[in-house]
Amino acid sequence: MQEGTQTSSGHLAETRAGDVYAAACPTRQLLDRIADKWTVLLLTTLDGGPMRFNALKRHVEGVSQKMLSQTLKQMERDGLVSRAVEATVPVTVSYAITPLGETLVEALQSIIDWAEIRMPAVDAARDAYDARDTAA
Amino acid sequence: MQEGTQTSSGHLAETRAGDVYAAACPTRQLLDRIADKWTVLLLTTLDGGPMRFNALKRHVEGVSQKMLSQTLKQMERDGLVSRAVEATVPVTVSYAITPLGETLVEALQSIIDWAEIRMPAVDAARDAYDARDTAA
């Protein structure tokens, strides 16, 4: 997704804590995080065990080196994954999910389940909507 | 969730069923949807009861007419909200969450809970990371 950010406008000055509809609420922050296309994919991948940079790149198809590196760094900063460097001749780096990251995967599971169960309903709704639209 | 996803639908057949890391998995689609900054906010707002266009605009601070209209339309298409037009002289339109939408809010709740409980840990991790970074 594209994150708009109000940059120059600066009209989100007031940050009412506890109000989800204010921009600075923790929920909003988390949403921005998992909104990231790759974070969830990477996290669930690592939930299956540690993996090295290029292995991740191969596993999560479509991710560019840039995004992989960038996302991984962010996730490490957030304490969701850990980075282990092994000083071999060609440097070996592997990433692993942290306990904190695991709790997130667990929480994520409910919406993944939702997707599997309800997506057909969404598809149906979509088809109905489009049919109605076309007919008119 | 490494495997076994994509048991449902069968609607996007040609794209490597069962591979979450392929772009067309329902989970991916859902992620793209809730990745949208406004969908979750709107949905949780409507979970508190039906609301009219401008009321929503006022409630979800920072949303532009364009994004509001656009997001609402998409949500309606997906069957998450319903749109009711009342033919008064100045047209009156109100939006309400659907049963399907409510199931999503419910699923969403677990990550909202996660955010509230774990965000402090994430902040701490972030501070630690930044401190380490600055020190080095």
Next chain:
DNA sequence: CCGTATCCCGACAGATACTG
């Protein structure tokens, strides 16, 4: 009041090339 259409900017993803 409820939108839609248009313009425009800048954030972000992707490709490519280079380094330790």
Next chain:
DNA sequence: CAGTATCTGTCGGGATACGG
């Protein structure tokens, strides 16, 4: 192998103005 640097196109999304 594991990244970083840069350059570029795309597109989300805000502001504005107009139609129903």
